[in-house]
Amino acid sequence: MEIQPYLFFNGRCEEAIAFYRSALDAQELMKLRMKDAPPNPARPVPPEHADKIMHATLVVGSTHVLMSDGDCGEGGNTVHAGFSLSVTVDDRAAGEKYFNALADGGQVMMPFQQTFWTSGFGMLTDRFGVPWMVNVRDQQAAPK
Structure with a gap:
């Protein structure tokens, strides 16, 4: 079993990825944007959120840190x-x-x-x- 932190950044995930890559020598393993998901008529992605991060994985040392912009609410800190x-x-x-x-x-x-x-x-x-x-x-x- 593994426990992995999953952090939400309220629209600032791209900035957080760059920060942790620099601050912690983290490696970006993968990144999916909102626009990469199959269309869902029940929950359409607003055009302004298309490039936001749905899911990303950083490797910090031997740990996978999972990250997302979340619902991109008001911006700022979560x-x-x-x-x-x-x-x-x-x-x-x-x-x-x-x-x-x-x-x-x-x-x-x-x-x-x-x-x-x-x-x-x-x-x-x-x-x-x-x-x-x-x-x-x-x-x-x-x-x-």
Whole structure:
């Protein structure tokens, strides 16, 4: 079994894909636009949404992150509540790199810093309203 996050970006998915490709070295696996779907008379796609993203898959490390523009409502940020995406890396330099890239245009909730369990951990909400935790997988600071 796998659990994969599926994020909705309310019309900003194309921008989010570009951001995560840069910030997380993500690879775009596939992308389907609204206009690629077979016509559905019961639910026609408005012409202004034809190029919006119905479904996309990014590969971040070994994880598939699924994404969509959703119904493209009013634009702006979708509310992402009740969860946080967690990035775990093997060294502090990588942790700082990803934390700073994700924080660009977002809001830092807890600066990236040493804690009692690791040499680096921080929390932020990115420019799309997605909450993140970045954690270094080490035992350097773990209590004995």
